[in-house]
Amino acid sequence: MRVGVVTEIKPAERRVALTPAGAHELAEAGHEVLVQGGAGLGSGFSDQAYVGAGAQIVDGAADVWADAELLLKVKEPIASEYASLNPDATLFTYLHLAADPALTDALVASGTTAIAYETVTGPGGKGLPLLAPMSEVAGRLAAQAGAYFLQDPFGGRGVLIGGVPGVAPARVVVIGGGVVGTNAARVAVGMGAEVTILERSIARLTELELLFDGRARVLMSDPLTLREEVANADVVIGAVLVAGAAAPKLITREMLGSMRPKAVIVDVAIDQGGCAETSTPTTHGDPTYVVDGVLHYCVANMPGGVPNTSTRALTNATLPYVRALANLGVEAALTADPGLRSGVNVQGGKILVPAVQEALDASRTDGDPGRLAA
Structure with missing residues (x-):
């Protein structure tokens, strides 16, 4: 052939x-x-x-x-x-x-x-199996991107993701506990962030609890919990996947108003339309934009950076x-x-x-x- x-x-x-x-x-x-x-x-x-x-x-x-x-x-x-x-x-x-x-x-x-x-x-x-390797890469890059764009010169809150003695680390919320979310959480935890993973599957919640063994909070993703966690986050990583379908819009425009000024959304689901209502695809050359004071990183081919x-x-x-x-x-x-x-x-x-x-x-x-x- x-x-x-x-x-x-x-x-x-x-x-x-x-x-x-x-x-x-x-x-x-x-x-x-x-x-x-x-x-x-x-x-x-x-x-x-x-x-x-x-x-x-x-x-x-x-x-x-x-x-x-x-x-x-x-x-x-x-x-x-x-x-x-x-x-x-x-x-x-x-x-x-x-x-x-x-x-x-x-x-x-x-x-x-x-x-x-x-x-x-x-x-x-x-x-x-063919989505998994790029999901692993994208998840790990998502945590790095969140840490990078939290820096003040790049539009973020000026918060060091891992903090220092006497100063709290950044709060990172990962929406979705699949391959992307798990890898994003692993890297964020490794950088010293305070990490929360939101997931809807009971079986997956149990797996994540065992995997992270207390190094990350693992919570059921219901609308009230989602709203509360997003409002208190420095970085939100959208790691939602419905195979073959458009991503659900879990982060509404209204929710942005409750978020911390200059917080960062890294929407890894952008290939499937994004999980935030305000997400639109960006490129490595021009990766971010701001809506209602919240920095959005929506690069549609994140693994292309490595x-x-x-x-x-x-x-x-x-x-x-x-x-x-x-x-x-x-x-x-x-x-x-x-x-x-x-x-x-x-x-x-x-x-x-x-x-x-x-x-x-x-x-x-x-x-x-x-x-x-x-």
Whole structure:
């Protein structure tokens, strides 16, 4: 099979979908690996490294898109790439379609088979194995971002996250106790912050209590507790995930008025639309903005800030699935692995994930039930 890798062109995105080591495994199995020239440079991988691994370097993105039977990316295609989508190729990448009607329209119109990393499930339908590595990175970065932007020169309250003897540390509230939230809390605890984790699952609350062993408060996330904890926080980390669906808006505009001046919201859920009503995507180049005196950090590709680490972690997770798709063929691989099949968001001009369809139905604003609002 011809497996293609293109350069990511989303602003400030420096990851690449496949390491040279991954390319070597595919080439050794007899597959043709096409890598756009310079695709790996942002992650520290030269063209020569890919050539040495058995890949072919292709000058232009258009040629890779046109020739690849399986197209690997990190982030979802942006508008300038929509014309490259075609029904003869399978796209394997992060998509987050519930928050992107325009991309969904383009995928449906193209006839492309689009498999989303974030909805592939593990054995028995449990876990999200291809979302987990980037969630780990994003969670750890979220705590670092909170600490950084709490500093006064960057718009924050001027509070040291770990405090010093005689001075209280920052209060960090993590909304959601999944992979992102757990990793964010671990780093925040390690930096000496006073950490509270809000979670709704009783089973997960018990797991978190055992995991942190008193080093963080673990509370049931009900509306009153959420409101109280957010009001008293220096940093709020939104780590909410509903697989394949838009994130619930748990932090309302009205709640911002009760927060501490210059408090920081780090909304890791921004890929799925954000868990704060006031969240809108930002970039690494321009990461923050202020609403009602509260600093918002809503970078939509946080792991892209550490591309070498992220690319290695992503390939470690995706490569077994890429091998299956290449070795068996797409349809046979989807038939053999129900977890991989759950990653198919669009195929044959149809949306196959109910949560995505529901989110997009809710976004239609022009009164035409056959058209998605852009």
